[in-house]
Amino acid sequence: MLPTIALKIDVDTFIGTRDGIPNLLRVLQQFGIRATFYFSLGPDNSGKAIRRIFHKGFLSKMLRTRAPSMYGLRTLLYGTLLPAPIIGKGFPDLLRSVQQGGHEVGIHCWDHVKWHDYLSRFPKQTTFRELDQARSVFEGVFGSPARTSAAPGWTVSPDSLEIQDSMGLSHCSDARGTDPFFPIIAGRRFSTLQIPTTLPTMDELLGENSITLETINDQYLQLLKPGLNVHTIHAELEGNALSTTFVELLQLLIQRNFRFATLAEVADEFRADAPDCELGMDYIAGRAMPVAIQGCIA
Numbered sequence: 029m030l031p032t033i034a035l036k037i038d039v040d041t042f043i044g045t046r047d048g049i050p051n052l053l054r055v056l057q058q059f060g061i062r063a064t065f066y067f068s069l070g071p072d073n074s075g076k077a078i079r080r081i082f083h084k085g086f087l088s089k090m091l092r093t094r095a096p097s098m099y100g101l102r103t104l105l106y107g108t109l110l111p112a113p114i115i116g117k118g119f120p121d122l123l124r125s126v127q128q129g130g131h132e133v134g135i136h137c138w139d140h141v142k143w144h145d146y147l148s149r150f151p152k153q154t155t156f157r158e159l160d161q162a163r164s165v166f167e168g169v170f171g172s173p174a175r176t177s178a179a180p181g182w183t184v185s186p187d188s189l190e191i192q193d194s195m196g197l198s199h200c201s202d203a204r205g206t207d208p209f210f211p212i213i214a215g216r217r218f219s220t221l222q223i224p225t226t227l228p229t230m231d232e233l234l235g236e237n238s239i240t241l242e243t244i245n246d247q248y249l250q251l252l253k254p255g256l257n258v259h260t261i262h263a264e265l266e267g268n269a270l271s272t273t274f275v276e277l278l279q280l281l282i283q284r285n286f287r288f289a290t291l292a293e294v295a296d297e298f299r300a301d302a303p304d305c306e307l308g309m310d311y312i313a314g315r316a317m318p319v320a321i322q323g324c325i326a
């Protein structure tokens with residue numbers, strides 16, 4: 029297999045949708061790269077993420093990544109001092125233009141902050157409603173059901189995986205890990221293929237081990253594997269304040285003859301041989317909240 033990279037683009041916010049998506053579409057078109065976009069479709073409650081200040085590591089991460097300048101002040105106030113704008117219904121033509129540009133499109137969530145912070149405490153009905161509202165807006169925009177989803181903040185529960193299994197999805201990208209797999213939690217196997225993110229995100233790397241914007245792409249080159257790599261970027265970061273560094277990374281990957289694939293293409297290539305693996309929530313470097321991590325092969 030050629031060295032391969034799949035770009036998974038999480039769109040978390042209203043501003044990331046409005047400004048980050050068009051910027052990323054321009055960059056990707058310029059390089060002839062197709063990627064996989066996951067949309068947040070409900071209210072942008074980003075301001076409420078300030079609740080995470082009570083989690084160890086959140087404040088230091090906010091300061092380390094200069095979140096106020098990266099995300100912009102409005103985003104940090106949505107859902108608190110400013111009303112939460114509903115994202116999906118505001119940009120149907122823009123979302124369709126992503127698919128028309130040849131990219132894969134899928135569901136990130138209805139309410140990103142609510143899912144990320146409270147999924148483990150949701151009754152099953154709430155988990156269902158969050159996914160169902162996103163599913164409904166997605167179908168309204170694209171005229172056909174989503175084939176893929178990716179959980180906010182790599183946050184899953186047995187309920188979320190069960191509901192995703194019932195949605196007829198081809199594949200999900202909810203976890204961190206090394207290779208595509210079928211997840212097992214507490215002995216229970218789920219039937220939707222998981223394609224994990226294999227690389228740390230830029231906001232996780234920045235500030236860790238003295239990594240800066242000047243050295244971060246060298247770090248990525250060291251972390252890349254010869255086979256499949258899945259890199260999650262954020263429309264509000266790489267499509268905005270971190271765009272220059274991201275464009276440099278794309279140039280480096282092209283120079284090194286990396287093949288770019290969508291997650292749908294990865295699913296087609298890996299499904300038949302994908303193993304069953306444990307999936308559990310745990311902490312990783314650079315992230316304040318636990319994430320779903322692929323365990324050893326069952």
Ligand SMILES: [Zn+2]
Binds near residue numbers: 039040136179181
């Ligand atoms: Zn997200």
